[in-house]
Amino acid sequence: MTKVLNPFMDVAPAVQDALAAGKPVVALESTIITHGMPYPDNSRMAGDVEAIIIAEGAVPATIAIVDGRLKIGLSAQEREALAQVKGAMKLSRADLAFALSEGRTGGTTVAATMLAAHLAGIKVFATGGIGGVHKGAELSFDISADLEELGRTPVIVVSAGAKAILDIEKTLEVLETKGVPVVVYGADVLPAFWSRQSQIKAPLRLDTPDAIAKFQAARDAIGVVGGMLITNPIPEASEIPAEIMSGYISEAIARATKKGVTGKAVTPFLLSELLDITKGESLKANIALVENNARLAAKIAVSLVKATR
Amino acid sequence: MTKVLNPFMDVAPAVQDALAAGKPVVALESTIITHGMPYPDNSRMAGDVEAIIIAEGAVPATIAIVDGRLKIGLSAQEREALAQVKGAMKLSRADLAFALSEGRTGGTTVAATMLAAHLAGIKVFATGGIGGVHKGAELSFDISADLEELGRTPVIVVSAGAKAILDIEKTLEVLETKGVPVVVYGADVLPAFWSRQSQIKAPLRLDTPDAIAKFQAARDAIGVVGGMLITNPIPEASEIPAEIMSGYISEAIARATKKGVTGKAVTPFLLSELLDITKGESLKANIALVENNARLAAKIAVSLVKATR
Amino acid sequence: MTKVLNPFMDVAPAVQDALAAGKPVVALESTIITHGMPYPDNSRMAGDVEAIIIAEGAVPATIAIVDGRLKIGLSAQEREALAQVKGAMKLSRADLAFALSEGRTGGTTVAATMLAAHLAGIKVFATGGIGGVHKGAELSFDISADLEELGRTPVIVVSAGAKAILDIEKTLEVLETKGVPVVVYGADVLPAFWSRQSQIKAPLRLDTPDAIAKFQAARDAIGVVGGMLITNPIPEASEIPAEIMSGYISEAIARATKKGVTGKAVTPFLLSELLDITKGESLKANIALVENNARLAAKIAVSLVKATR
Ligand SMILES: [Mn+2]
Ligand SMILES: [Mn+2]
Ligand SMILES: [Mn+2]
Numbered sequence: 001m002t003k004v005l006n007p008f009m010d011v012a013p014a015v016q017d018a019l020a021a022g023k024p025v026v027a028l029e030s031t032i033i034t035h036g037m038p039y040p041d042n043s044r045m046a047g048d049v050e051a052i053i054i055a056e057g058a059v060p061a062t063i064a065i066v067d068g069r070l071k072i073g074l075s076a077q078e079r080e081a082l083a084q085v086k087g088a089m090k091l092s093r094a095d096l097a098f099a100l101s102e103g104r105t106g107g108t109t110v111a112a113t114m115l116a117a118h119l120a121g122i123k124v125f126a127t128g129g130i131g132g133v134h135k136g137a138e139l140s141f142d143i144s145a146d147l148e149e150l151g152r153t154p155v156i157v158v159s160a161g162a163k164a165i166l167d168i169e170k171t172l173e174v175l176e177t178k179g180v181p182v183v184v185y186g187a188d189v190l191p192a193f194w195s196r197q198s199q200i201k202a203p204l205r206l207d208t209p210d211a212i213a214k215f216q217a218a219r220d221a222i223g224v225v226g227g228m229l230i231t232n233p234i235p236e237a238s239e240i241p242a243e244i245m246s247g248y249i250s251e252a253i254a255r256a257t258k259k260g261v262t263g264k265a266v267t268p269f270l271l272s273e274l275l276d277i278t279k280g281e282s283l284k285a286n287i288a289l290v291e292n293n294a295r296l297a298a299k300i301a302v303s304l305v306k307a308t309r
Numbered sequence: 310m311t312k313v314l315n316p317f318m319d320v321a322p323a324v325q326d327a328l329a330a331g332k333p334v335v336a337l338e339s340t341i342i343t344h345g346m347p348y349p350d351n352s353r354m355a356g357d358v359e360a361i362i363i364a365e366g367a368v369p370a371t372i373a374i375v376d377g378r379l380k381i382g383l384s385a386q387e388r389e390a391l392a393q394v395k396g397a398m399k400l401s402r403a404d405l406a407f408a409l410s411e412g413r414t415g416g417t418t419v420a421a422t423m424l425a426a427h428l429a430g431i432k433v434f435a436t437g438g439i440g441g442v443h444k445g446a447e448l449s450f451d452i453s454a455d456l457e458e459l460g461r462t463p464v465i466v467v468s469a470g471a472k473a474i475l476d477i478e479k480t481l482e483v484l485e486t487k488g489v490p491v492v493v494y495g496a497d498v499l500p501a502f503w504s505r506q507s508q509i510k511a512p513l514r515l516d517t518p519d520a521i522a523k524f525q526a527a528r529d530a531i532g533v534v535g536g537m538l539i540t541n542p543i544p545e546a547s548e549i550p551a552e553i554m555s556g557y558i559s560e561a562i563a564r565a566t567k568k569g570v571t572g573k574a575v576t577p578f579l580l581s582e583l584l585d586i587t588k589g590e591s592l593k594a595n596i597a598l599v600e601n602n603a604r605l606a607a608k609i610a611v612s613l614v615k616a617t618r
Numbered sequence: 619m620t621k622v623l624n625p626f627m628d629v630a631p632a633v634q635d636a637l638a639a640g641k642p643v644v645a646l647e648s649t650i651i652t653h654g655m656p657y658p659d660n661s662r663m664a665g666d667v668e669a670i671i672i673a674e675g676a677v678p679a680t681i682a683i684v685d686g687r688l689k690i691g692l693s694a695q696e697r698e699a700l701a702q703v704k705g706a707m708k709l710s711r712a713d714l715a716f717a718l719s720e721g722r723t724g725g726t727t728v729a730a731t732m733l734a735a736h737l738a739g740i741k742v743f744a745t746g747g748i749g750g751v752h753k754g755a756e757l758s759f760d761i762s763a764d765l766e767e768l769g770r771t772p773v774i775v776v777s778a779g780a781k782a783i784l785d786i787e788k789t790l791e792v793l794e795t796k797g798v799p800v801v802v803y804g805a806d807v808l809p810a811f812w813s814r815q816s817q818i819k820a821p822l823r824l825d826t827p828d829a830i831a832k833f834q835a836a837r838d839a840i841g842v843v844g845g846m847l848i849t850n851p852i853p854e855a856s857e858i859p860a861e862i863m864s865g866y867i868s869e870a871i872a873r874a875t876k877k878g879v880t881g882k883a884v885t886p887f888l889l890s891e892l893l894d895i896t897k898g899e900s901l902k903a904n905i906a907l908v909e910n911n912a913r914l915a916a917k918i919a920v921s922l923v924k925a926t927r
Contacts, residue, residue: 315839315840316839317836317839317840318840379840401794401797402797402842403793403794403797403798403799403800403821403822404799404821404822405840405842406799406833406836406837406839406840406842407799407822407833407836409836409839409840410829410832410833410835410836411829411833420797424840424842425840428840428841447756448756449788449791450751450755450756450787450788450791450792450795451791452791452795453795454794454795454796454797456795457769457795457796457797458797
């Protein structure tokens with residue numbers, strides 16, 4: 001109960017009830033709402049994803065900072081307002097508390113959502129794709145804080161892999177160095193966000209939510225700290241094959257280089273350019289994969305509850 | 310009281326009293342004394358900095374290892390002895406305890422000072438500039454332990470930025486990856502140690518000690534571990550503009566390369582060469598910025614005490 | 619006693635008794651058995667190493683996963699079975715618990731052995747050489763999880779240095795960044811696994827097991843988390859001088875490149891090729907250095923027990 005009494009945190013009633021009763025809860029990030037998709041697609045996606053989690057028997061908790069309050073679960077009205085807000089911050093571990101003390105509004109990245117989910121007692125979190133090692137990081141040192149967070153915060157993150165605009169091979173190397181398990185759900189090859197298959201062998205493979213829950217229970221039992229990354233291939237009907245997608249990504253990166261886009265602005269810029277280059281196909285795929293991940297995350301949350309009973 | 314009873318630690322009476330009474334304390338590092346400035350400038354600077362902190366209503370605690378004792382606060386006599394000692398070690402996280410068990414004497418780097426300050430219960434620490442990613446680190450992997458320490462130890466470090474002999478852009482990237490907030494005090498552009506302005510936009514900006522204390526309180530409340538880096542631009546009267554300074558730095562690096570200086574010896578060597586190249590201007594600037602940081606650190610320590618009341 | 623009651627862990631009776639009585643115990647890894655040496659050399663080596671530890675007055679605890687059980691200490695029969703098993707996993711922090719929940723068998727790397735040793739309450743661990751930064755890591759980002767583990771898990775690891783197939787200079791830089799002490803035992807130059815001397819100066823030097831125990835006690839007293847790396851030069855009679863060995867290593871790496879070997883398979887492949895290239899000399903040296911490390915680890919474990927009394 002201490003956590004619910006956190007002076008900066010508002011836990012939505014449904015989430016609070018579920019946590020108190022030990023029922024399954026799935027956290028959701030909000031950078032995808034504030035920086036990842038245009039309005040009104042972001043709003044519709046956010047609502048649909050919550051509905052999917054509820055249909056699977058779990059409670060959704062979209063996490064965001066609104067006017068300096070850490071929201072664990074948004075009402076439909078709050079979600080809609082966030083989907084339309086201008087100038088929201090993109091918040092990671094470094095600046096999450098800054099938005100609180102300065103009364104700001106922002107979307108939470110994977111790192112910040114993990115941190116907040118853990119604070120609230122939520123063990124599973126669905127997203128589109130994690131941040132990772134940027135292409136060219138051997139010279140720029142541009143590596144997402146998401147990887148460090150996976151190395152230390154005990155939350156299961158369900159994704160479609162690292163966003164394919166990143167250097168996936170280097171991202172995997174860093175995760176291995178940091179001791180983060182990378183599990184491919186039901187396949188032998190790592191997915192690549194918009195595509196079902198990368199060229200990279202699955203580090204680990206599990207085929208059921210129960211097996212994932214069992215793995216997590218073993219991690220807890222032997223005291224291995226840190227998160228687990230589940231990579232869930234996008235549904236076949238919605239994928240853009242990797243050989244096609246890689247051309248689009250090169251084009252988007254060329255545009256970013258030309259415009260001199262750097263830092264935290266890179267990922268939102270590339271996603272927006274891909275929307276243009278693919279005439280909307282990348283957005284459709286992105287929505288399909290997020291929904292797919294929400295469904296799996298809810299099943300894992302249900303399995304975790306069963307496993308601890 | 311447990312901490313004060315640490316078998317290796319001597320806490321100076323004034324520091325002990327202040328900590329027991331919950332009064333503001335500012336930690337100070339000692340590598341700047343043993344490796345950063347020549348005698349007697351180092352001694353005078355160390356005394357002046359302590360006086361500034363006292364004038365601001367806080368208690369200074371210079372941290373060092375003397376003959377195998379971890380000193381939290383030095384008497385004027387101990388400070389003078391340290392300023393004259395020959396062959397002191399330059400101690401970081403890896404070898405701090407080595408100096409204790411082997412009965413050695415050494416100056417503490419930012420990393421070791423943070424660790425010791427935290428052990429003693431001190432929350433704010435003033436330095437000149439932190440260590441970071443060395444130029445050429447994409448090939449040498451030479452990255453200061455200060456960055457890891459900022460990622461894990463909850464101390465506010467007040468600096469004039471990373472020492473400008475480093476790769477400041479890469480240093481910022483690593484800090485972002487590790488989730489360390491980098492706050493510029495009262496400006497929109499990151500300072501560059503001897504210069505008020507780098508080419509780099511401020512990741513975060515705060516304008517008052519109270520705002521910094523409030524940010525720290527929010528971090529504590531949501532359980533974000535690790536330190537915070539405050540970068541405080543050098544006073545205008547004392548700065549060496551970045552476009553002039555960068556030529557001097559290139560010259561100093563050329564000398565280091567020529568002499569084959571590597572490892573822990575690089576930073577002290579470059580600082581000493583810059584003293585020669587700038588005919589003492591770099592040292593004057595260094596002293597001015599340290600004093601400026603001590604003043605701000607004391608104000609933050611006072612604000613932190615107010616905030617927790 | 620909680621630890622012994624871990625649902626996934628079997629602690630051998632002799633180990634359990636020693637831990638309960640506060641007697642010296644030395645952990646041993648098992649990747650050297652499953653992936654590091656051919657049968658029957660691996661089996662003979664594993665038995666000899668345990669005998670050496672017993673002769674020094676400590677209890678050996680070889681750590682491995684057998685059919686989903688975390689074994690802390692193997693019987694002679696279990697050790698022999700592990701030495702002959704086919705298809706064992708090579709387990710690090712990321713997948714140790716995966717082997718538990720999936721009922722698999724595997725050898726534990728330095729990282730996984732540290733984690734398991736710490737869980738069981740064992741403070742010293744002997745191995746051949748640690749993993750580290752791979753040659754070419756500035757482009758591949760291939761860095762062993764052993765270095766992260768040394769940065770966080772409080773176990774003393776006794777080795778003959780990093781395996782010399784790695785980039786030793788970069789490995790040292792990463793250890794310094796992570797605050798891990800690297801102690802050379804009785805010499806001023808870092809050893810290079812099969813060779814007594816590298817070109818690299820010892821970061822720290824200690825000459826007796828008691829001095830190492832004293833250093834560890836100081837680390838504990840001031841709350842420095844993480845491991846310590848002891849590097850113990852191979853006995854003179856068994857070394858292959860560095861200038862000769864480096865040619866062999868280049869040849870082995872050329873073979874790996876030609877065959878496209880990557881990831882976790884690289885180290886076992888290189889060790890196996892070196893066995894061929896050196897006509898068995900590298901294996902003899904490897905066995906000699908492991909025995910030498912076991913002896914020193916046992917002496918350190920004895921010193922640690924003395925120090926805490
Ligand atoms: Mn970045
Ligand atoms: Mn360095
Ligand atoms: Mn690797």
